[in-house]
Structures are given as C-alpha cells and as structure tokens.
Amino acid sequence: MPVVMVSxxxxxxxxxxxxxxxxxxxxxVTKPTLDIKHGLEEQGRELIHKVKSxxxxxxxxxERADVPRPSVGTLSSFAMIKTTDTxxxxxxxxxxxxxxxxILEMLPPDTPPIMITQHMPAQFTKHFADRLNTLCQISVKxxxxxxxxxxxxxxxxxxxxxxxxxxxxxxxxVIITEDPPVNRHRPSVDVLFRSVADQxxxxxxxxxxxxMGNDGTxxxxxxxxxxxxxxxxxxxxxxxxxxxxxxxxxxGVDKILPLHEIPSGMLGILRRS
Numbered sequence: 134m135p136v137v138m139v140s141x142x143x144x145x146x147x148x149x150x151x152x153x154x155x156x157x158x159x160x161x162v163t164k165p166t167l168d169i170k171h172g173l174e175e176q177g178r179e180l181i182h183k184v185k186s187x188x189x190x191x192x193x194x195x196e197r198a199d200v201p202r203p204s205v206g207t208l209s210s211f212a213m214i215k216t217t218d219t220x221x222x223x224x225x226x227x228x229x230x231x232x233x234x235x236i237l238e239m240l241p242p243d244t245p246p247i248m249i250t251q252h253m254p255a256q257f258t259k260h261f262a263d264r265l266n267t268l269c270q271i272s273v274k275x276x277x278x279x280x281x282x283x284x285x286x287x288x289x290x291x292x293x294x295x296x297x298x299x300x301x302x303x304x305x306x307v308i309i310t311e312d313p314p315v316n317r318h319r320p321s322v323d324v325l326f327r328s329v330a331d332q333x334x335x336x337x338x339x340x341x342x343x344x345m346g347n348d349g350t351x352x353x354x355x356x357x358x359x360x361x362x363x364x365x366x367x368x369x370x371x372x373x374x375x376x377x378x379x380x381x382x383x384x385g386v387d388k389i390l391p392l393h394e395i396p397s398g399m400l401g402i403l404r405r406s
Contacts, residue, residue, distance in 0.1 A: 135159045135187035137180070147260040154230045159187040159372060163254055186227050186345040190372050219245040219403060220282065220298060220305065220337045222329040222356070224322030226252040226344025228372025232392055233342070234265060237287060239396035242270045245338075245403065247287035248298060248307065250325045252318055252344065255292035262289045278309040290320035297328035305332070316348040322376070326352025335360025338402060340395065341386070342366045344376035354385035362402050363387045364395060 138161035140150040150161050160183045165176055221244070225233055229251050237247075253261065258275050265273040265287070274280075276288035276296050282305035290296035295315070297308045308328075315321035322341070326349055329337045339356040341349050343366055357363045363386050365377040370392040380386050390398045 135190050135192050137161060137183050137187050139164060139180075142254075142256055144260070147257050150257065151230065151260060151264060155234075157193065159183075159190045159192065160227050183227075186373055189345070189375075190227065191374075192372075218305075218333070218336045220329055220333040221245055221247040221340070221399065222298075222325055222337060223247065223249045223340045223342065224251075224326060224344075224349040224352075224376070225249070225342035226318075226322075226346065226348065226373070226376055228343035230261060232366065232370075232372075234268065235392055236340075236342075236396050236399075237265055237269045237271065237273065240269070240271055240400075242285050244271055244400070245284050246282040246305065247271070248276075248282065248290075248296065248325060248329065249287055250290040250296060250320045250322045252320070252322075252348070253292050255294075258289055258292040265289075276307045276309060278307070280307045282306060290325065293319060295320050295324040297324060298332045299328070300332045316346060318348050322349030323352040327355050330355040330359040330361065333359075333361070337361040338399060339363040340365075340399065341377050341380050342392075343371040343373055345373045346375050347379040349376050350379040350383045350385065353380045354383050357385045357387065364398060364402075365389050366395065367391050 136158040138150050138153050138158050140146045140161050141164050162176060162179050162183055165173055262273050262275040271285050271287055273287045275291050280288055288307055295310045295312055299306055299308050315323050339353050339361050341353055353363050365380055365386040367389050368374040
C-alpha cells in the first residue's frame with residue numbers, strides 16, 4: 134500500500150519521517166505551524182499532488198539487502214584520474230531519499246565532488262544529510278552559501294533554497310538563493326543542472342533519479358549539450374518514473390541504468406573521460 138506521511142516540522146518529526154521513508158513510505162507532507170488557514174490551503178494542494186504521485190508509485194517492500202560494498206581500491210584506483218575539476222550533479226524527487234542512499238553508500242572516499250538537489254522542505258534536508266554522513270565513505274552535508282565544492286564530499290541543496298554551481302578562480306563553490314520556484318520546486322533540479330552545464334560543461338556528469346514531474350528535464354538536456362555525460366535511472370527500479378522518463382523523451386540522457394548499477398556506471402564513465 135502506498136504511504137504518504139504527514140509530519141511535524143520538529144526534530145523528532147524529521148527523524149520519524151526519514152525512518153518511514155527508509156521503510157518504504159512514498160513521500161510526505163508537513164503540517165503548517167504558523168499561518169494555519171493559509172498553511173492548510175497550501176498543504177491541501179500539496180497533499181492532492183502527492184497522493185496522485187503515490188497512486189502512480191511502484192511500491193516495494195523495503196528490505197536492505199546485505200550487498201557487499203566494492204573495495205575502495207577497486208573503485209578509487211581510477212576515480213581521481215583526470216577528474217580534479219569534474220562535478221557530479223544528481224537530481225531526485227519522490228523515492229529519491231533511499232535511491233540517493235543506495236548510490237552514495239557505494240562511492241569511495243575520493244569520488245569527485247557531488248552536488249544533489251532532492252525535493253525536500255527546510256529542516257528535513259539537514260537531518261537527511263547528517264544521516265547519510267554517518268553511513269557513507271564520502272562526507273555529506275547540507276550546502277551553505279559559498280561552500281567549496283571538493284572531492285570526497287556531497288552537498289545537498291537546503292530545503293526552500295535553490296543551489297547553483299559557480300566557478301571562482303581555480304575553485305568551484307555553491308551559491309544558495311531564494312529565487313522564485315522553478316517547476317513548482319525550490320530547490321529545483323533544473324536550476325542545479327543548468328548551472329553545472331554553464332560552469333562545468335563537459336567536466337561534469339549528470340544523474341537523474343526517481344521522481345514525479347519534469348523538473349530536471351531541461352537542465353539535463355543543457356548538460357548533455359554542453360558535453361556532459363548523463364545517466365537516468367531505469368523504470369523498473371524507480372518508485373516514480375516521471376522525471377527520468379521526461380529527460381529521456383527530451384533527448385537529454387546518454388545511458389539508462391538500474392539503480393544498483395549507477396555507482397559503478399558513474400565511476401566507469403569518469404575512468405573513460
């Protein structure tokens with residue numbers, strides 16, 4: 134049965150919701166805390182959207198297989214060859230929290246810099262990043278304005294803000310903005326992908342994961358046109374195939390892979406680049 138959580142914006146609410154997502158919940162909405170009348174109206178629209186999304190979801194029993202992690206030597210022996218300036222950009226929405234965990238847990242500590250936009254409200258992104266940081270060989274943190282983009286680290290766009298890539302001299306950094314929502318989302322995958330296409334061009338790798346809608350489609354096409362290699366999660370392993378499907382239809386995807394093959398696929402592309 135598809136499950137949509139309704140959560141409070143509290144520390145305990147964040148922890149409970151993330152645990153529910155780990156166990157297979159499709160998505161969640163948050164309770165309004167201040168302007169109740171306006172908040173309930175907005176929440177009603179969001180709940181309708183997410184219930185429709187859940188109705189299309191492929192629900193699976195969430196049992197984390199005891200899959201052996203590839204040895205660091207096997208992957209890291211080439212991970213940094215010619216990838217000092219390579220940027221990995223990942224976008225996800227419905228079902229993305231666990232898809233991201235499955236990918237990031239498999240990456241070696243010297244993986245090139247990663248920037249992630251996951252559709253998620255404020256407060257939840259920090260708890261999500263902190264949780265991943267305890268599970269992964271790379272470091273994971275919620276991005277802050279002007280953070281450096283460095284190897285061995287994944288930066289997650291903070292809820293309620295867009296995250297963009299900027300080049301400053303010889304280094305990359307992130308820019309956090311409160312510009313208007315794009316495709317109804319802030320953070321938006323399109324905003325991240327377009328900035329990576331503009332600032333890193335062919336020195337980048339784009340990955341689009343499970344999610345409803347078309348956020349990321351235009352940005353992934355821009356990345357591919359700028360010379361980046363692009364990957365989409367396949368339909369069989371997606372909770373909701375909307376975002377990958379739209380990116381594929383638009384011609385922005387070079388390779389379609391099941392979720393469990395994406396980490397090795399990413400590193401193989403970096404080796405050949």
